[in-house]
Amino acid sequence: MQEAVVDEIVRKPEPETAAWPAPFEATPPENRLEMPVQSFRRWKGSERRAPAAPKAWRTPWLARLFVFGGAWALTAYGAWEMYNVVSVSRTTFLQYVLLLLFTINFSWIALAFTSAILGFVTLLFGLLKSPRAETLSQKTVVVMPIYNESTARTFAALAAIRESVEATGLGEHFDYFIVSDTTNPDIWVAEERAFLALRQRLGPEARIYYRHRPKNHHRKAGNIADFVTRWGGHYAHMVVLDADSLMTGTCIVRLAAAMEADPDAGIIQSLPLIINRNTFFARLQQFAARVYGPVIATGLAVWSGRDGNYWGHNAIIRTKAFADHCGLPDLKGKPPFGGHVLSHDFVEAALIRRAGWSVYMLPDLTGSYEESPPSLIDIATRDRRWCQGNLQHSRIIGAKGLLLATRQHFATGMMAYLASPFWLMQLVVGILIVLQVNYARPEYFTQEFTLFPVWPGFDPERALNLFALTMAILLAPKLFGLLLTLFDGKLRRACGGGIRLTLSALLEVLFSAIFAPIMMVIQSGSVFQILLGRDTGWNPQRRDDGSIPFKDIVRRHRTHTMLGLVAGLSAFMIATSLFAWMSPTIVGLVLAIPLSWASGQLALGLWLKRHNLLVTPEEGAPPPIATRANALQAEFAKAGHDDADGLLALHADQVLRSAHESMLPQVQPRRRGEIEPERAVAQAKLIDAETVSDAMIWLKPKERMVVLHDRALLGLLANLPEGPAHAGAEAPAR
Numbered sequence: 001m002q003e004a005v006v007d008e009i010v011r012k013p014e015p016e017t018a019a020w021p022a023p024f025e026a027t028p029p030e031n032r033l034e035m036p037v038q039s040f041r042r043w044k045g046s047e048r049r050a051p052a053a054p055k056a057w058r059t060p061w062l063a064r065l066f067v068f069g070g071a072w073a074l075t076a077y078g079a080w081e082m083y084n085v086v087s088v089s090r091t092t093f094l095q096y097v098l099l100l101l102f103t104i105n106f107s108w109i110a111l112a113f114t115s116a117i118l119g120f121v122t123l124l125f126g127l128l129k130s131p132r133a134e135t136l137s138q139k140t141v142v143v144m145p146i147y148n149e150s151t152a153r154t155f156a157a158l159a160a161i162r163e164s165v166e167a168t169g170l171g172e173h174f175d176y177f178i179v180s181d182t183t184n185p186d187i188w189v190a191e192e193r194a195f196l197a198l199r200q201r202l203g204p205e206a207r208i209y210y211r212h213r214p215k216n217h218h219r220k221a222g223n224i225a226d227f228v229t230r231w232g233g234h235y236a237h238m239v240v241l242d243a244d245s246l247m248t249g250t251c252i253v254r255l256a257a258a259m260e261a262d263p264d265a266g267i268i269q270s271l272p273l274i275i276n277r278n279t280f281f282a283r284l285q286q287f288a289a290r291v292y293g294p295v296i297a298t299g300l301a302v303w304s305g306r307d308g309n310y311w312g313h314n315a316i317i318r319t320k321a322f323a324d325h326c327g328l329p330d331l332k333g334k335p336p337f338g339g340h341v342l343s344h345d346f347v348e349a350a351l352i353r354r355a356g357w358s359v360y361m362l363p364d365l366t367g368s369y370e371e372s373p374p375s376l377i378d379i380a381t382r383d384r385r386w387c388q389g390n391l392q393h394s395r396i397i398g399a400k401g402l403l404l405a406t407r408q409h410f411a412t413g414m415m416a417y418l419a420s421p422f423w424l425m426q427l428v429v430g431i432l433i434v435l436q437v438n439y440a441r442p443e444y445f446t447q448e449f450t451l452f453p454v455w456p457g458f459d460p461e462r463a464l465n466l467f468a469l470t471m472a473i474l475l476a477p478k479l480f481g482l483l484l485t486l487f488d489g490k491l492r493r494a495c496g497g498g499i500r501l502t503l504s505a506l507l508e509v510l511f512s513a514i515f516a517p518i519m520m521v522i523q524s525g526s527v528f529q530i531l532l533g534r535d536t537g538w539n540p541q542r543r544d545d546g547s548i549p550f551k552d553i554v555r556r557h558r559t560h561t562m563l564g565l566v567a568g569l570s571a572f573m574i575a576t577s578l579f580a581w582m583s584p585t586i587v588g589l590v591l592a593i594p595l596s597w598a599s600g601q602l603a604l605g606l607w608l609k610r611h612n613l614l615v616t617p618e619e620g621a622p623p624p625i626a627t628r629a630n631a632l633q634a635e636f637a638k639a640g641h642d643d644a645d646g647l648l649a650l651h652a653d654q655v656l657r658s659a660h661e662s663m664l665p666q667v668q669p670r671r672r673g674e675i676e677p678e679r680a681v682a683q684a685k686l687i688d689a690e691t692v693s694d695a696m697i698w699l700k701p702k703e704r705m706v707v708l709h710d711r712a713l714l715g716l717l718a719n720l721p722e723g724p725a726h727a728g729a730e731a732p733a734r
Contacts, residue, residue, distance in 0.1 A: 026195070026663045027209045031233030033323040035225055038351050040329065043401030049356030052263040063118055063303040070114035074473070075107040078466065085462045094433050101426040108419050109474050116477035119299030123484055128298060130362040133257040136173045138236035140256045140316070145223045147181045147216065149243045151194040151641050156632035157246055159198060162208065164249035164625050173256065175207040175235070181216035181223045185704040188212060189646030192660055197639060214665065214709060221328055221344035232319045242313035244371040245272070248625050251367030255316040258362065266357025267349060269308065269315040270368035271297045275618045275626055278606055279374040281599030283614045284508055286372065290616040291495070291505065292481035297363040306358035307405035312345030314368045318357065322348070325355040331395050335535035336388045343389025346413055347396060350406045369626065375600030376515065377548055377556055380522045387417040387526040388536050420523035427585065431571065434578045478509060494617035504614045514595060517588035521560050547600050557592040564589025647704055651692050651717055661711050682706045686716040695720060
């Protein structure tokens with residue numbers, strides 16, 4: 001069967017590149033920039049540049065005083081109330097531990113609350129206005145890093161972005177660069193075919209370029225650094241995308257104009273909205289990001305001012321400043337805390353800000369979009385990598401010369417994942433205290449003289465009031481976003497009207513609460529794995545399909561279900577009040593398997609969409625760029641690049657093979673006596689093969705990559721006849 005499939009593909013040469021003149025230049029001539037590796041241990045204040053426009057540098061001290069002062073005041077009040085809750089009688093050690101854990105967790109949500117208040121007031125009264133200049137004089141490049149992605153999706157997105165930029169009338173100021181770190185041989189060839197087809201479609205003056213990196217050293221950070229050091233000298237600025245990014249031409253032009261108008265700007269971040277999501281879990285995220293996200297992002301932008309952060313995509317960067325100050329060093333030791341920096345974007349923002357360049361966000365700049373993982377398991381996979389990267393920042397947060405606001409960004413990123421194990425420990429300590437109350441004998445004779453036994457006690461009325469305060473602070477940012485959307489008639493109608501918008505918000509709050517215990521356990525497990533020294537990989541993110549085989553869902557969540565059952569049974573046996581208190585956590589964990597299954601269901605998400613629930617304005621009136629990208633994706637998918645065997649495509653199309661070889665970097669000839677095992681095996685298999693079908697059956701993925709990188713081996717492949725595959729062909733014994 002396999003031989004028949006291979007032979008069928010061989011008989012179908014792809015014609016779309018037949019007219020392409022080869023060889024050709026896939027990239028412009030190099031214009032190199034030095035990118036020195038920075039130090040986290042050494043820094044002198046004299047190295048920080050002076051502002052070119054000092055009057056524009058306004059540190060928002062009042063906003064910071066409100067946000068951090070208010071958060072500290074709330075935390076102090078919450079800690080005092082918690083102390084009164086547990087100190088009705090003599091306070092035990094476990095109660096002090098509970099007080100400490102509560103204070104840590106409460107401080108985290110208090111800071112989010114005060115920042116959200118700032119964002120709410122700013123948006124309510126329209127106090128934040130981004131610049132609207134749209135005249136350009138400098139050159140900007142739009143850079144899309146890709147890693148084993150669907151070519152139909154990524155190339156369609158880039159083509160749609162280019163069309164949108166051209167429509168502004170300022171297209172001559174922009175180039176487009178696809179920088180690939182792909183490690184799958186078939187996807188690599190598919191990228192080249194898609195690139196050739198796009199260049200042929202748009203003409204030689206399209207200014208679209210493509211580069212494939214032989215080794216994905218340092219992953220995305222290394223991919224961008226390679227581009228900057230080789231071609232960065234051509235461009236004053238670069239707009240960095242993700243593989244799922246979309247940005248309108250107006251948004252990109254305004255970012256570039258804002259950068260040109262601000263001589264001190266190093267990075268300007270846009271606020272990407274989530275679009276194109278239809279699975280149940282992704283729709284929950286899409287709705288939350290659209291309704292609540294602007295409140296949170298605006299508050300962050302206001303108090304951060306010019307000491308902001310960078311999220312790694314949908315932002316514009318001053319290329320020379322980035323090259324001069326954002327060369328990332330490897331951290332000493334082995335992963336997960338050593339090695340190259342995973343969450344590089346936070347660190348790049350920190351380093352460029354340390355050098356005296358500003359980093360800030362324009363949260364009201366429209367036209368910036370992204371997508372999100374389709375299911376709970378997909379977001380947990382992505383979170384595992386982000387968790388390791390953010391915890392790595394514990395090695396960087398104390399670096400010399402960093403600003404206090406920058407250190408706060410690092411702390412916030414780390415706490416985003418440490419909050420889960422802190423919450424889990426708080427639950428465990430709470431259970432132990434209730435267990436102690438119900439089963440432990442009072443200690444009448446202690447080392448200190450006392451007339452009363454040591455018996456943990458609580459003030460139930462204060463505890464109930466404190467719980468209500470905690471929930472109010474936790475849910476307030478969502479309420480602020482809902483209110484702002486209700487107040488805006490156009491947005492309210494675009495979200496299904498006031499009633500459906502409110503129902504959608506309640507639905508989001510309910511399921512967020514149910515999913516939260518599962519994410520708590522998953523993130524806690526990630527933190528513990530990292531502390532034990534387990535490294536994460538870097539798998540490509542799934543973009544569309546949220547369906548996962550049910551047996552895989554059971555395997556991933558059976559531990560969570562058992563934990564929920566054990567916790568529920570134990571809590572009920574200890575005290576019914578404890579069971580009631582823990583019931584939200586217990587329900588989420590017990591139902592982890594069906595919830596995870598439902599999270600990736602497209603049918604459930606589409607049912608909600610048909611009933612105008614969890615809808616966003618971008619669904620009712622899709623952005624033209626998204627509509628265009630989807631149409632181009634469907635058109636590009638018909639070419640079949642993503643479904644074809646890469647080596648067979650090269651064998652069948654001499655012009656494609658010539659173009660592929662012209663895109664390969666020049667390599668140093670190997671020294672005599674040095675044998676590369678994978679190359680030697682690949683060469684032996686190609687020599688023994690009587691037909692190309694034999695070679696396709698025998699070559700393993702790594703050997704295919706070796707062939708694709710080697711002009712001599714490609715020559716051997718090209719000389720193989722197309723004859724029928726041998727029945728029962730076996731790999732040669734080597």
